[in-house]
Amino acid sequence: MAIRRLAPAEIQPATFAFTEENERWLEKQVAKYPDGRQASAVIPALWQAQKQNGGWLPQKAIEAVAARLGMPLIRVLEVATFYTMFNLEPVGRYFIQLCGTVPCHVKGALDLKQVLLDRVGDPHHVTTDGYFSWIEVECLGACCNAPMVQINDDYFEDLTPDLLIKLLDDLKAGREVKPGPQNGRVSSEPKDEVKTLTDPALYDGSVVGSWRARFKDELSGAPSVATTGEHQAATATGPGDPKAAKPDAGRPIERPVADTPASRSAAGETPVKPADQADAARSDSTGAVYPGPETSTRPQQSDKSYTVTPSKPEEGRVAADAKGTTPVAGTPPSETADRRDGSDTKPVGSSPDVSPGVAPKE
Ligand code: FES
Incomplete structure (x- = not known):
């Protein structure tokens, strides 16, 4: 980025005033x-002043805009x-x-730069005939056509050194030039072997609304009357009876879960917990039906279990609610006869409420 300063005083015009036409435009x-x-x-306002002054902003134009808009000049x-x-x-x-x-650099901007240096001269200088000046800028957003x-x-894209030389010659000679890609392609479409948007039906209006008609037919059960070129192209080139590449493709995957109460039961183990016994009897997780413990014909289980048996049966479990300690639904806690303070949920058999090295309270 070059330092941007006002032009030297010797080339600054002495005055600047908006034309009547531009003044009306500025009012709007x-x-x-x-x-x-x-x-x-x-x-x-600055843009219009620049256009009026032949493409650049003199100091007097900046001052005129400041005065016109009531702004400090520095702003x-x-x-x-x-x-x-x-x-x-x-x-x-x-x-x-x-x-x-x-993108433009890798596609040959350096060659174009050499053309400009040769034909126009250094950047930031106007040719003696007043026709050309040039500068190098950052991306102008037409990278697809670099x-x-x-x-x-105007943008002139897909340039080569020869195309740029011809363009400069045409401009100087007053010949008409065509903005956009200079290599024959339209916009930024592929240059050769165009394979998309080639269906003529896309351009004759017959496709417009056809999806809606097809949708109605399908809802009413009537045979499809879609006859657009788009539809025909799709049915002509697509598979008549598409099949999934793999049997499971597109279907929910159903696999037995590796380690479930049901699979353990199938392996000859009997669950310990009643909930697991019910789960093991379900058939939906592995596809097999497992008999419950009452109907099982399997040999009596050993007292060996696949779950860790607590050394004391009740240890670690929360004691059942003492009768009358559960507040009636809807009763505010402050009005309940027996407010729960948590002491009734202490684990059975747990150690007294003491910390190591701290004497229990009396
Ligand atoms: S890099 Fe040149 S237009 Fe984007």
């Missing part, structure tokens, strides 16, 4: 904003020197901005 711009917010029109100078869309020095009749960012240049308001 200012009217778009609420009272007291006319400063919001500073960018359009307008900040805007004019910040945005690279404002040229602070004279430019040629055809002002060329060469994109030098990576390399490219912007000349005044």
